Amino acid sequence: MAKPSETKELHSQDSSTSSQDHHNWITEQNTLKDKLITEDCFTWKLSQESEERLRYVGGVDISFSKNDSSMACATLVVLDFNTLQIVYQDFSFVTLRVPYVPGFLAFREAPVLLDLLEKMKRTNNPFYPQLLMVDGNGILHPQGFGLASHIGVTANLPTIGIGKNLHHVDGLDKSRVMKLLEAKENSSKDFITLVGSSGRTWGVAMRSKQRSLKPIFVSIGHRISLQTAITIIQMTCKYRIPEPIRQADISSRDYIRKIEMSAVGLN
DNA sequence: GCGACAG
């Protein structure tokens, strides 16, 4: 029979999770991780001369209601890689019942984002992205399998993870990264490689714009090399955050704001 | 044991 801690959450809006959930999540992460590809695996090219060029780059983000933290707006945008203009945009309002647990962001956010991708594929949308940027880490993650990798493997799509804050892993913490960024020998570099205590490379801390001291953290999501990911991120940064992510963020906030305005009107 | 911990 179920223990009290397992029954009381059944009808709760803001559900918590058990150690059993965590165990299942880790198992699923490890299963998906077997399919992870950390090198360039796509047919398009970046060069102008190429027959098949990278043209459609997607970005996904989720914004939350300030009133009800389980109410969210998930957004998928697709930009033209050359002009960085939006060519496709879709969103979905959802109630997220899975809480945010550090290391398991994908179990909260991936389902609704995958739905948005699936909808495009199902309708044979010509703007279906050739590459997807995700706000959240790829392999820069305790299990080496963050949200960007989770979405990449599940959707079988090349993905890049972009974190705005560092997820501490393998001895990499804020102070260590700041020291590296401030070191004289690194002062002119626009990114530094994040090598952990184990010697493993997890991604890079990138100064996407010279003036912005605060870096972004770029890591492999799926089917792309770190080197290619860096190049593409640099090519899509008008500001600190690469445009596909930034536009998705702006759109989802905008949608949430409009919804809350109409909700206030009903009260 | 205590603190840290993407969004």
Next chain:
DNA sequence: ATCTTGTCGC
């Protein structure tokens, strides 16, 4: 993630 105004600077 979100709560929050102005402010300094290009």
